[in-house]
Amino acid sequence: MTPLIRKLGAFVALSAPELTVLESLRSRRRIFRAGRDLIHQGQAGQAAYVLGSGWACSYKLMPDGQRQIVDFQIPGDFLGLRSVLLRTSDHTIEPVTDIEVMEIHVEDLLKAFANAPRLGVAVLWAASRDEAMVVEHLVGVGRRNAAERMAHFLVELGSRLTLIGMGSTAGYSCPLTQYLLADALGLSAVHVNRVLRQLREMGLATFRDGEVIFHDHGRLCAFAQFDASYLDQVKPLLK
Amino acid sequence: MTPLIRKLGAFVALSAPELTVLESLRSRRRIFRAGRDLIHQGQAGQAAYVLGSGWACSYKLMPDGQRQIVDFQIPGDFLGLRSVLLRTSDHTIEPVTDIEVMEIHVEDLLKAFANAPRLGVAVLWAASRDEAMVVEHLVGVGRRNAAERMAHFLVELGSRLTLIGMGSTAGYSCPLTQYLLADALGLSAVHVNRVLRQLREMGLATFRDGEVIFHDHGRLCAFAQFDASYLDQVKPLLK
DNA sequence: CGCCTAGTTGAGGTAAGTCAATTCACGTGG
DNA sequence: CCACGTGAATTGACTTACCTCAACTAGGCG
Numbered sequence A, B: 001m002t003p004l005i006r007k008l009g010a011f012v013a014l015s016a017p018e019l020t021v022l023e024s025l026r027s028r029r030r031i032f033r034a035g036r037d038l039i040h041q042g043q044a045g046q047a048a049y050v051l052g053s054g055w056a057c058s059y060k061l062m063p064d065g066q067r068q069i070v071d072f073q074i075p076g077d078f079l080g081l082r083s084v085l086l087r088t089s090d091h092t093i094e095p096v097t098d099i100e101v102m103e104i105h106v107e108d109l110l111k112a113f114a115n116a117p118r119l120g121v122a123v124l125w126a127a128s129r130d131e132a133m134v135v136e137h138l139v140g141v142g143r144r145n146a147a148e149r150m151a152h153f154l155v156e157l158g159s160r161l162t163l164i165g166m167g168s169t170a171g172y173s174c175p176l177t178q179y180l181l182a183d184a185l186g187l188s189a190v191h192v193n194r195v196l197r198q199l200r201e202m203g204l205a206t207f208r209d210g211e212v213i214f215h216d217h218g219r220l221c222a223f224a225q226f227d228a229s230y231l232d233q234v235k236p237l238l239k
Numbered sequence C: 001c002g003c004c005t006a007g008t009t010g011a012g013g014t015a016a017g018t019c020a021a022t023t024c025a026c027g028t029g030g
Numbered sequence D: 001c002c003a004c005g006t007g008a009a010t011t012g013a014c015t016t017a018c019c020t021c022a023a024c025t026a027g028g029c030g
Helices: A003-009 A016-023 A081-085 A106-115 A117-143 A146-163 A178-185 A189-201 A217-224 B003-009 B016-023 B081-085 B106-115 B117-143 B146-163 B178-185 B189-201 B217-224
Strands: A029-032 A047-053 A056-061 A067-073 A092-095 A099-105 A171-173 A205-208 A211-214 B029-032 B047-053 B056-061 B067-073 B092-095 B099-105 B171-173 B205-208 B211-214
Touching (some): A003 A047, A016 A117, A047 A081, A067 A117, A081 A117, A081 B117, A106 B117, A117 A146, A117 B106, A146 A189, A146 A211, A146 A217, B003 B016, B003 B099, B003 B117, B016 B106, B016 B117, B047 B106, B056 B178, B067 B178, B099 B106, B106 B117, B117 B146, B146 B171, B146 B189, B178 B189, B189 B205
Antiparallel strands (some): A029 A099, A056 A067, A171 A211, B047 B099, B056 B092, B171 B211, B205 B211
16 A cells, blocks of 8 residues: 555545556655755656655745745655646745655656546545645634634644544644744744743643643634634545 | 636647537536625535636635635636535635636536546646645745735736736736735735835835736836746646 | 715734844764 | 754843724715
Protein backbone atom coordinates (compact mmCIF):
# COMPACT_ATOMS: atom_id res chain seq x y z
CA MET A 1 0.00 0.00 0.00
CA THR A 2 1.72 3.14 -1.21
CA PRO A 3 0.98 6.54 0.35
CA LEU A 4 -0.60 7.60 -2.95
CA ILE A 5 -3.04 4.72 -2.85
CA ARG A 6 -3.94 5.51 0.73
CA LYS A 7 -4.47 9.15 -0.18
CA LEU A 8 -6.68 8.59 -3.20
CA GLY A 9 -8.49 5.67 -1.63
CA ALA A 10 -9.87 8.08 0.93
CA PHE A 11 -11.84 9.82 -1.80
CA VAL A 12 -12.68 7.05 -4.25
CA ALA A 13 -13.23 3.36 -3.58
CA LEU A 14 -10.49 2.04 -5.85
CA SER A 15 -11.18 -0.95 -8.07
CA ALA A 16 -8.67 -3.72 -8.76
CA PRO A 17 -7.71 -2.33 -12.20
CA GLU A 18 -7.31 1.15 -10.73
CA LEU A 19 -5.04 -0.23 -8.04
CA THR A 20 -3.01 -1.93 -10.72
CA VAL A 21 -2.62 1.34 -12.60
CA LEU A 22 -1.50 3.14 -9.45
CA GLU A 23 0.92 0.42 -8.50
CA SER A 24 2.49 0.54 -11.92
CA LEU A 25 3.53 4.16 -11.43
CA ARG A 26 7.21 4.74 -11.12
CA SER A 27 7.55 6.04 -7.63
CA ARG A 28 11.00 6.60 -6.26
CA ARG A 29 11.49 7.05 -2.55
CA ARG A 30 13.53 10.11 -1.64
CA ILE A 31 14.81 11.79 1.48
CA PHE A 32 15.12 15.54 2.01
CA ARG A 33 16.83 17.29 4.90
CA ALA A 34 15.12 19.88 7.10
CA GLY A 35 15.40 23.38 5.66
CA ARG A 36 16.59 22.35 2.18
CA ASP A 37 13.84 23.34 -0.26
CA LEU A 38 12.31 20.72 -2.55
CA ILE A 39 10.43 23.09 -4.79
CA HIS A 40 11.38 26.66 -5.50
CA GLN A 41 9.08 29.56 -6.23
CA GLY A 42 9.29 30.48 -9.91
CA GLN A 43 10.89 27.22 -10.97
CA ALA A 44 9.38 24.85 -13.48
CA GLY A 45 8.76 21.77 -11.36
CA GLN A 46 9.06 18.34 -12.81
CA ALA A 47 7.77 16.15 -10.03
CA ALA A 48 5.21 16.16 -7.28
CA TYR A 49 5.48 14.09 -4.12
CA VAL A 50 3.43 12.38 -1.49
CA LEU A 51 4.82 12.94 1.96
CA GLY A 52 5.66 9.66 3.70
CA SER A 53 7.04 10.90 6.99
CA GLY A 54 8.02 14.20 8.54
CA TRP A 55 6.59 17.71 8.21
CA ALA A 56 6.89 20.28 5.44
CA CYS A 57 5.50 23.72 4.75
CA SER A 58 4.62 25.62 1.61
CA TYR A 59 5.08 29.36 1.54
CA LYS A 60 5.30 32.38 -0.68
CA LEU A 61 8.18 34.78 -0.38
CA MET A 62 7.58 38.52 -0.69
CA PRO A 63 10.15 40.70 -2.48
CA ASP A 64 10.90 42.44 0.82
CA GLY A 65 11.85 39.17 2.49
CA GLN A 66 8.69 38.58 4.48
CA ARG A 67 6.98 35.31 3.94
CA GLN A 68 3.53 33.84 4.31
CA ILE A 69 3.26 30.15 5.04
CA VAL A 70 0.23 28.84 3.21
CA ASP A 71 0.01 25.43 4.76
CA PHE A 72 1.88 22.72 6.60
CA GLN A 73 1.98 19.24 5.11
CA ILE A 74 1.85 16.12 7.23
CA PRO A 75 2.29 12.49 6.19
CA GLY A 76 -0.12 11.54 3.43
CA ASP A 77 -0.33 15.02 1.94
CA PHE A 78 0.62 16.00 -1.59
CA LEU A 79 3.64 18.22 -2.05
CA GLY A 80 3.77 20.48 -5.06
CA LEU A 81 0.83 19.06 -6.94
CA ARG A 82 -0.30 22.53 -7.96
CA SER A 83 3.21 23.57 -9.02
CA VAL A 84 3.42 20.68 -11.33
CA LEU A 85 -0.01 21.16 -12.84
CA LEU A 86 0.52 24.85 -13.46
CA ARG A 87 4.00 24.04 -14.72
CA THR A 88 5.78 26.79 -12.87
CA SER A 89 5.62 26.88 -9.12
CA ASP A 90 4.03 29.89 -7.45
CA HIS A 91 5.39 28.89 -4.07
CA THR A 92 8.24 27.19 -2.28
CA ILE A 93 8.11 23.95 -0.33
CA GLU A 94 10.51 23.42 2.50
CA PRO A 95 10.86 20.43 4.81
CA VAL A 96 10.38 21.44 8.44
CA THR A 97 11.94 18.20 9.61
CA ASP A 98 13.84 15.60 7.65
CA ILE A 99 11.24 14.05 5.40
CA GLU A 100 10.70 10.98 3.32
CA VAL A 101 8.66 11.31 0.13
CA MET A 102 7.49 9.26 -2.81
CA GLU A 103 8.07 10.94 -6.13
CA ILE A 104 5.27 11.10 -8.72
CA HIS A 105 5.93 12.06 -12.33
CA VAL A 106 3.22 14.21 -13.80
CA GLU A 107 3.30 12.53 -17.17
CA ASP A 108 2.70 9.23 -15.42
CA LEU A 109 -0.16 10.68 -13.46
CA LEU A 110 -1.79 12.18 -16.55
CA LYS A 111 -1.41 8.89 -18.37
CA ALA A 112 -2.99 7.11 -15.43
CA PHE A 113 -6.01 9.39 -15.74
CA ALA A 114 -6.45 8.24 -19.33
CA ASN A 115 -6.47 4.60 -18.26
CA ALA A 116 -8.58 5.12 -15.15
CA PRO A 117 -10.54 8.39 -15.29
CA ARG A 118 -11.84 8.05 -11.77
CA LEU A 119 -8.28 8.58 -10.56
CA GLY A 120 -8.55 12.05 -12.03
CA VAL A 121 -11.65 12.63 -9.99
CA ALA A 122 -9.87 11.44 -6.88
CA VAL A 123 -7.02 13.89 -7.43
CA LEU A 124 -9.54 16.63 -8.11
CA TRP A 125 -11.12 15.86 -4.78
CA ALA A 126 -7.83 15.91 -2.98
CA ALA A 127 -7.07 19.28 -4.56
CA SER A 128 -10.49 20.61 -3.56
CA ARG A 129 -9.94 19.63 0.02
CA ASP A 130 -6.58 21.38 0.01
CA GLU A 131 -8.24 24.45 -1.38
CA ALA A 132 -10.89 24.30 1.34
CA MET A 133 -8.11 24.37 3.92
CA VAL A 134 -6.49 27.40 2.32
CA VAL A 135 -9.88 29.13 2.31
CA GLU A 136 -10.34 28.43 6.00
CA HIS A 137 -6.84 29.76 6.60
CA LEU A 138 -7.72 32.92 4.70
CA VAL A 139 -10.82 33.41 6.83
CA GLY A 140 -8.73 33.06 9.96
CA VAL A 141 -6.12 35.57 8.90
CA GLY A 142 -8.74 37.99 7.61
CA ARG A 143 -11.31 37.85 10.36
CA ARG A 144 -10.04 36.23 13.53
CA ASN A 145 -7.96 37.92 16.20
CA ALA A 146 -4.60 36.49 17.15
CA ALA A 147 -5.82 34.23 19.96
CA GLU A 148 -8.73 32.76 18.03
CA ARG A 149 -6.49 32.31 15.03
CA MET A 150 -3.92 30.40 17.03
CA ALA A 151 -6.59 28.30 18.72
CA HIS A 152 -8.15 27.48 15.39
CA PHE A 153 -4.82 26.56 13.93
CA LEU A 154 -3.99 24.22 16.78
CA VAL A 155 -7.29 22.36 16.68
CA GLU A 156 -7.33 22.12 12.89
CA LEU A 157 -3.87 20.64 12.89
CA GLY A 158 -4.96 18.31 15.66
CA SER A 159 -7.90 17.10 13.59
CA ARG A 160 -5.74 16.48 10.57
CA LEU A 161 -3.20 14.58 12.65
CA THR A 162 -5.94 12.56 14.31
CA LEU A 163 -7.14 11.43 10.87
CA ILE A 164 -3.74 9.86 10.25
CA GLY A 165 -3.33 8.47 13.76
CA MET A 166 -0.78 11.02 14.95
CA GLY A 167 -2.93 12.97 17.37
CA SER A 168 -5.99 12.93 19.60
CA THR A 169 -8.21 15.35 21.52
CA ALA A 170 -5.52 15.22 24.20
CA GLY A 171 -2.83 16.69 21.95
CA TYR A 172 0.01 15.81 19.63
CA SER A 173 3.72 16.27 18.99
CA CYS A 174 4.52 19.20 16.80
CA PRO A 175 7.95 20.18 15.47
CA LEU A 176 6.97 23.76 14.55
CA THR A 177 8.77 26.74 16.05
CA GLN A 178 7.09 29.98 17.09
CA TYR A 179 8.69 31.62 14.07
CA LEU A 180 6.98 29.16 11.76
CA LEU A 181 3.68 29.74 13.52
CA ALA A 182 4.15 33.48 13.11
CA ASP A 183 4.79 33.18 9.38
CA ALA A 184 1.74 30.96 9.00
CA LEU A 185 -0.68 33.03 11.06
CA GLY A 186 0.39 36.45 9.81
CA LEU A 187 1.65 37.50 13.23
CA SER A 188 5.03 38.49 14.65
CA ALA A 189 6.97 35.85 16.53
CA VAL A 190 6.79 37.96 19.68
CA HIS A 191 3.04 38.09 19.52
CA VAL A 192 2.80 34.36 18.89
CA ASN A 193 4.60 33.88 22.15
CA ARG A 194 2.19 36.16 24.02
CA VAL A 195 -0.83 34.47 22.50
CA LEU A 196 0.43 31.02 23.44
CA ARG A 197 0.86 32.23 27.00
CA GLN A 198 -2.67 33.59 26.92
CA LEU A 199 -4.11 30.26 25.76
CA ARG A 200 -2.12 28.53 28.48
CA GLU A 201 -3.34 30.91 31.18
CA MET A 202 -6.91 30.47 29.94
CA GLY A 203 -6.50 26.75 30.57
CA LEU A 204 -7.17 25.88 26.94
CA ALA A 205 -3.92 24.56 25.50
CA THR A 206 -0.18 24.45 26.06
CA PHE A 207 2.42 24.34 23.33
CA ARG A 208 5.86 23.69 24.75
CA ASP A 209 8.89 21.58 23.91
CA GLY A 210 7.37 20.30 20.68
CA GLU A 211 4.17 19.09 22.33
CA VAL A 212 0.70 20.53 21.97
CA ILE A 213 -1.50 19.64 24.92
CA PHE A 214 -5.22 20.34 24.86
CA HIS A 215 -6.38 21.05 28.40
CA ASP A 216 -9.99 21.39 27.35
CA HIS A 217 -10.52 20.43 23.74
CA GLY A 218 -14.22 21.24 23.74
CA ARG A 219 -13.79 24.72 25.16
CA LEU A 220 -10.87 25.34 22.81
CA CYS A 221 -12.95 24.39 19.77
CA ALA A 222 -15.73 26.69 20.93
CA PHE A 223 -13.27 29.54 21.50
CA ALA A 224 -11.78 29.01 18.03
CA GLN A 225 -15.22 28.68 16.43
CA PHE A 226 -13.90 25.51 14.89
CA ASP A 227 -16.13 23.58 12.53
CA ALA A 228 -14.49 20.50 11.09
CA SER A 229 -16.90 19.98 8.22
CA TYR A 230 -14.42 21.20 5.60
CA LEU A 231 -12.03 18.46 6.64
CA ASP A 232 -14.59 15.71 6.39
CA GLN A 233 -13.16 12.77 4.68
CA VAL A 234 -14.82 9.98 6.57
CA LYS A 235 -15.64 7.71 3.67
CA PRO A 236 -15.03 7.49 -0.07
CA LEU A 237 -17.28 9.94 -1.87
CA LEU A 238 -17.41 7.86 -5.03
CA LYS A 239 -18.26 4.18 -4.77
CA MET B 1 -19.45 27.98 -28.03
CA THR B 2 -20.65 27.52 -24.47
CA PRO B 3 -18.92 29.27 -21.57
CA LEU B 4 -17.79 25.88 -20.30
CA ILE B 5 -16.05 25.10 -23.57
CA ARG B 6 -14.33 28.46 -23.54
CA LYS B 7 -13.23 27.91 -19.97
CA LEU B 8 -11.79 24.43 -20.42
CA GLY B 9 -10.38 25.22 -23.85
CA ALA B 10 -8.07 27.71 -22.19
CA PHE B 11 -6.31 24.84 -20.43
CA VAL B 12 -6.56 21.95 -22.86
CA ALA B 13 -6.70 22.03 -26.64
CA LEU B 14 -10.02 20.26 -27.04
CA SER B 15 -10.42 17.59 -29.71
CA ALA B 16 -13.56 17.13 -31.80
CA PRO B 17 -14.82 14.18 -29.72
CA GLU B 18 -14.17 16.11 -26.54
CA LEU B 19 -16.15 19.04 -27.87
CA THR B 20 -18.97 16.67 -28.70
CA VAL B 21 -18.98 15.33 -25.16
CA LEU B 22 -19.07 18.83 -23.73
CA GLU B 23 -21.82 19.96 -26.06
CA SER B 24 -23.94 16.99 -25.11
CA LEU B 25 -24.04 18.11 -21.48
CA ARG B 26 -27.40 19.29 -20.27
CA SER B 27 -26.78 22.91 -19.53
CA ARG B 28 -29.70 25.06 -18.55
CA ARG B 29 -29.35 28.81 -18.66
CA ARG B 30 -30.48 30.52 -15.48
CA ILE B 31 -30.76 34.04 -14.12
CA PHE B 32 -30.15 35.07 -10.52
CA ARG B 33 -30.86 38.44 -8.98
CA ALA B 34 -28.27 40.51 -7.14
CA GLY B 35 -28.07 39.63 -3.48
CA ARG B 36 -30.07 36.39 -3.67
CA ASP B 37 -27.69 33.54 -2.82
CA LEU B 38 -27.24 30.67 -5.24
CA ILE B 39 -25.33 28.36 -2.95
CA HIS B 40 -25.60 28.31 0.81
CA GLN B 41 -22.92 27.47 3.31
CA GLY B 42 -23.62 24.06 4.83
CA GLN B 43 -26.03 22.99 2.15
CA ALA B 44 -25.56 19.94 -0.02
CA GLY B 45 -25.26 21.44 -3.47
CA GLN B 46 -26.52 19.67 -6.54
CA ALA B 47 -25.25 21.84 -9.34
CA ALA B 48 -22.30 23.98 -10.23
CA TYR B 49 -22.40 26.86 -12.67
CA VAL B 50 -20.30 28.74 -15.16
CA LEU B 51 -20.86 32.46 -14.92
CA GLY B 52 -22.05 33.92 -18.23
CA SER B 53 -22.49 37.58 -17.33
CA GLY B 54 -22.43 39.69 -14.18
CA TRP B 55 -20.35 39.49 -11.01
CA ALA B 56 -20.61 37.18 -8.00
CA CYS B 57 -18.68 36.63 -4.80
CA SER B 58 -18.02 33.62 -2.60
CA TYR B 59 -17.67 34.12 1.13
CA LYS B 60 -17.64 32.39 4.46
CA LEU B 61 -19.81 33.59 7.27
CA MET B 62 -18.50 33.60 10.83
CA PRO B 63 -20.80 32.65 13.71
CA ASP B 64 -20.55 36.23 14.99
CA GLY B 65 -21.88 37.67 11.73
CA GLN B 66 -18.60 38.85 10.24
CA ARG B 67 -17.79 37.55 6.84
CA GLN B 68 -14.72 36.99 4.73
CA ILE B 69 -15.11 37.20 0.98
CA VAL B 70 -12.83 34.61 -0.55
CA ASP B 71 -13.04 35.66 -4.16
CA PHE B 72 -15.07 37.51 -6.73
CA GLN B 73 -16.20 35.68 -9.85
CA ILE B 74 -16.35 37.31 -13.25
CA PRO B 75 -17.73 35.96 -16.52
CA GLY B 76 -16.15 32.63 -17.44
CA ASP B 77 -15.48 31.57 -13.85
CA PHE B 78 -16.85 28.48 -12.15
CA LEU B 79 -19.36 28.97 -9.36
CA GLY B 80 -19.58 26.35 -6.67
CA LEU B 81 -17.40 23.72 -8.27
CA ARG B 82 -15.78 22.92 -4.96
CA SER B 83 -19.11 22.78 -3.11
CA VAL B 84 -20.36 20.23 -5.52
CA LEU B 85 -17.25 18.09 -5.43
CA LEU B 86 -17.08 18.05 -1.66
CA ARG B 87 -20.85 17.46 -1.59
CA THR B 88 -21.57 19.99 1.12
CA SER B 89 -20.73 23.60 0.57
CA ASP B 90 -18.25 25.23 2.90
CA HIS B 91 -19.12 28.70 1.64
CA THR B 92 -21.89 30.85 0.22
CA ILE B 93 -22.08 32.30 -3.27
CA GLU B 94 -23.96 35.50 -3.81
CA PRO B 95 -24.51 37.45 -7.02
CA VAL B 96 -23.14 40.99 -6.72
CA THR B 97 -25.11 42.07 -9.77
CA ASP B 98 -27.87 40.25 -11.60
CA ILE B 99 -26.13 37.32 -13.23
CA GLU B 100 -26.67 34.82 -15.97
CA VAL B 101 -25.23 31.32 -15.49
CA MET B 102 -25.11 27.97 -17.21
CA GLU B 103 -25.93 25.09 -14.94
CA ILE B 104 -23.72 21.99 -14.88
CA HIS B 105 -24.81 18.76 -13.24
CA VAL B 106 -22.03 17.03 -11.42
CA GLU B 107 -23.08 13.56 -12.47
CA ASP B 108 -22.91 14.71 -16.08
CA LEU B 109 -19.49 16.17 -15.53
CA LEU B 110 -18.16 13.04 -13.86
CA LYS B 111 -19.60 10.94 -16.68
CA ALA B 112 -17.91 13.23 -19.19
CA PHE B 113 -14.58 12.55 -17.50
CA ALA B 114 -15.07 8.83 -18.11
CA ASN B 115 -15.63 9.44 -21.83
CA ALA B 116 -12.93 12.05 -22.22
CA PRO B 117 -10.37 11.88 -19.39
CA ARG B 118 -8.55 14.99 -20.53
CA LEU B 119 -11.60 16.98 -19.55
CA GLY B 120 -10.88 15.91 -16.00
CA VAL B 121 -7.40 17.29 -16.34
CA ALA B 122 -8.79 20.55 -17.67
CA VAL B 123 -11.10 20.92 -14.68
CA LEU B 124 -8.22 20.05 -12.37
CA TRP B 125 -6.24 22.85 -13.96
CA ALA B 126 -9.05 25.31 -13.58
CA ALA B 127 -9.36 24.34 -9.92
CA SER B 128 -5.60 24.73 -9.43
CA ARG B 129 -5.66 28.21 -10.86
CA ASP B 130 -8.52 29.14 -8.53
CA GLU B 131 -6.51 27.79 -5.63
CA ALA B 132 -3.51 29.85 -6.72
CA MET B 133 -5.67 32.95 -6.55
CA VAL B 134 -6.87 32.11 -3.07
CA VAL B 135 -3.26 31.58 -2.02
CA GLU B 136 -2.28 34.97 -3.36
CA HIS B 137 -5.22 36.47 -1.53
CA LEU B 138 -4.05 34.82 1.68
CA VAL B 139 -0.58 36.27 1.22
CA GLY B 140 -2.08 39.72 0.78
CA VAL B 141 -4.24 39.54 3.88
CA GLY B 142 -1.44 38.01 5.94
CA ARG B 143 1.51 40.11 4.89
CA ARG B 144 0.55 43.26 3.03
CA ASN B 145 -0.59 46.48 4.63
CA ALA B 146 -3.92 47.98 3.72
CA ALA B 147 -2.72 50.16 0.84
CA GLU B 148 -0.62 47.46 -0.81
CA ARG B 149 -3.42 45.00 -0.35
CA MET B 150 -5.92 47.27 -2.04
CA ALA B 151 -3.50 48.07 -4.85
CA HIS B 152 -2.79 44.40 -5.40
CA PHE B 153 -6.47 43.59 -5.43
CA LEU B 154 -7.22 46.26 -8.02
CA VAL B 155 -4.48 45.20 -10.41
CA GLU B 156 -5.20 41.50 -10.04
CA LEU B 157 -8.84 42.09 -10.84
CA GLY B 158 -7.76 44.25 -13.76
CA SER B 159 -5.60 41.46 -15.11
CA ARG B 160 -8.37 38.93 -14.84
CA LEU B 161 -10.81 41.27 -16.56
CA THR B 162 -8.30 42.03 -19.29
CA LEU B 163 -8.04 38.31 -20.04
CA ILE B 164 -11.75 38.25 -20.84
CA GLY B 165 -11.76 41.57 -22.67
CA MET B 166 -13.44 43.58 -19.94
CA GLY B 167 -10.51 45.69 -18.83
CA SER B 168 -7.17 47.17 -19.78
CA THR B 169 -4.17 48.83 -18.15
CA ALA B 170 -6.25 52.01 -18.23
CA GLY B 171 -8.93 50.61 -15.93
CA TYR B 172 -12.31 48.85 -15.90
CA SER B 173 -15.87 49.12 -14.67
CA CYS B 174 -16.42 47.53 -11.31
CA PRO B 175 -19.76 47.12 -9.52
CA LEU B 176 -18.23 46.45 -6.09
CA THR B 177 -19.03 48.64 -3.11
CA GLN B 178 -16.55 49.69 -0.46
CA TYR B 179 -18.31 47.31 1.93
CA LEU B 180 -17.61 44.39 -0.39
CA LEU B 181 -13.99 45.45 -0.72
CA ALA B 182 -13.74 45.61 3.07
CA ASP B 183 -15.11 42.09 3.49
CA ALA B 184 -12.73 40.79 0.84
CA LEU B 185 -9.59 42.52 2.08
CA GLY B 186 -10.13 41.93 5.78
CA LEU B 187 -10.47 45.66 6.49
CA SER B 188 -13.22 47.89 7.82
CA ALA B 189 -15.29 49.83 5.30
CA VAL B 190 -14.05 53.08 6.81
CA HIS B 191 -10.48 52.11 6.28
CA VAL B 192 -11.16 51.02 2.72
CA ASN B 193 -12.36 54.51 2.06
CA ARG B 194 -9.23 56.06 3.52
CA VAL B 195 -6.97 53.73 1.59
CA LEU B 196 -8.72 54.50 -1.68
CA ARG B 197 -8.21 58.18 -1.00
CA GLN B 198 -4.54 57.50 -0.32
CA LEU B 199 -4.10 55.66 -3.64
CA ARG B 200 -5.86 58.52 -5.39
CA GLU B 201 -3.66 61.12 -3.73
CA MET B 202 -0.58 59.09 -4.61
CA GLY B 203 -1.65 59.35 -8.23
CA LEU B 204 -1.88 55.59 -8.61
CA ALA B 205 -5.54 54.75 -9.07
CA THR B 206 -9.04 56.10 -8.60
CA PHE B 207 -12.09 54.01 -7.77
CA ARG B 208 -15.25 56.06 -8.02
CA ASP B 209 -18.77 55.66 -9.39
CA GLY B 210 -18.19 52.04 -10.37
CA GLU B 211 -15.07 52.80 -12.39
CA VAL B 212 -11.51 51.86 -11.58
CA ILE B 213 -9.03 54.13 -13.33
CA PHE B 214 -5.32 53.34 -13.32
CA HIS B 215 -3.37 56.60 -13.41
CA ASP B 216 -0.05 54.82 -13.57
CA HIS B 217 -0.43 51.10 -14.03
CA GLY B 218 3.29 50.38 -13.91
CA ARG B 219 3.88 52.25 -10.69
CA LEU B 220 0.76 50.71 -9.17
CA CYS B 221 1.98 47.19 -9.98
CA ALA B 222 5.33 48.00 -8.44
CA PHE B 223 3.70 49.42 -5.33
CA ALA B 224 1.49 46.34 -5.02
CA GLN B 225 4.41 43.99 -5.70
CA PHE B 226 2.16 42.40 -8.28
CA ASP B 227 3.46 39.40 -10.18
CA ALA B 228 0.97 37.98 -12.64
CA SER B 229 2.62 34.62 -13.10
CA TYR B 230 0.03 32.77 -11.04
CA LEU B 231 -2.66 33.97 -13.43
CA ASP B 232 -0.82 32.80 -16.53
CA GLN B 233 -3.16 31.15 -18.86
CA VAL B 234 -1.81 32.29 -22.19
CA LYS B 235 -2.07 29.05 -24.07
CA PRO B 236 -3.41 25.54 -23.56
CA LEU B 237 -1.07 23.60 -21.32
CA LEU B 238 -1.96 20.26 -22.83
CA LYS B 239 -1.90 19.86 -26.59
C1' DC C 1 -40.63 64.87 0.77
C1' DG C 2 -38.24 61.78 3.48
C1' DC C 3 -35.88 57.44 3.80
C1' DC C 4 -32.13 54.46 2.68
C1' DT C 5 -27.77 53.14 1.05
C1' DA C 6 -22.98 54.42 -0.22
C1' DG C 7 -19.49 57.22 0.61
C1' DT C 8 -16.61 60.59 3.42
C1' DT C 9 -14.17 62.50 7.29
C1' DG C 10 -12.69 63.30 12.31
C1' DA C 11 -11.48 61.80 17.07
C1' DG C 12 -10.00 58.52 20.05
C1' DG C 13 -9.06 53.50 21.32
C1' DT C 14 -6.70 49.00 20.93
C1' DA C 15 -4.63 44.91 18.99
C1' DA C 16 -0.60 43.78 17.30
C1' DG C 17 4.08 45.31 15.72
C1' DT C 18 8.96 46.74 16.74
C1' DC C 19 12.99 47.08 19.39
C1' DA C 20 15.58 45.39 22.91
C1' DA C 21 17.24 42.68 26.78
C1' DT C 22 17.40 38.14 29.08
C1' DT C 23 17.19 33.23 29.63
C1' DC C 24 17.79 28.63 28.34
C1' DA C 25 19.15 24.51 25.70
C1' DC C 26 22.26 22.88 22.35
C1' DG C 27 26.23 21.76 19.97
C1' DT C 28 31.16 22.48 18.82
C1' DG C 29 35.78 23.17 19.46
C1' DG C 30 39.67 24.20 22.45
C1' DC D 1 35.52 20.01 31.15
C1' DC D 2 34.44 24.68 30.10
C1' DA D 3 33.95 28.69 26.81
C1' DC D 4 31.54 30.18 23.24
C1' DG D 5 28.10 30.89 19.70
C1' DT D 6 23.63 30.14 17.97
C1' DG D 7 18.73 29.55 17.72
C1' DA D 8 14.36 29.47 20.30
C1' DA D 9 11.58 31.27 23.73
C1' DT D 10 10.25 34.94 26.99
C1' DT D 11 9.18 39.41 28.71
C1' DG D 12 8.93 44.68 29.01
C1' DA D 13 8.43 49.36 27.00
C1' DC D 14 6.94 51.92 23.39
C1' DT D 15 4.82 52.70 18.64
C1' DT D 16 1.45 52.29 15.04
C1' DA D 17 -1.86 50.57 11.72
C1' DC D 18 -6.19 49.81 11.73
C1' DC D 19 -10.76 49.75 14.18
C1' DT D 20 -14.92 51.81 16.29
C1' DC D 21 -18.01 55.32 17.00
C1' DA D 22 -20.09 59.16 15.28
C1' DA D 23 -21.48 62.83 12.39
C1' DC D 24 -22.35 64.48 7.89
C1' DT D 25 -23.13 64.59 2.55
C1' DA D 26 -25.04 63.10 -1.76
C1' DG D 27 -27.73 60.41 -4.86
C1' DG D 28 -31.88 57.22 -5.82
C1' DC D 29 -36.51 56.09 -5.26
C1' DG D 30 -41.09 55.09 -3.36
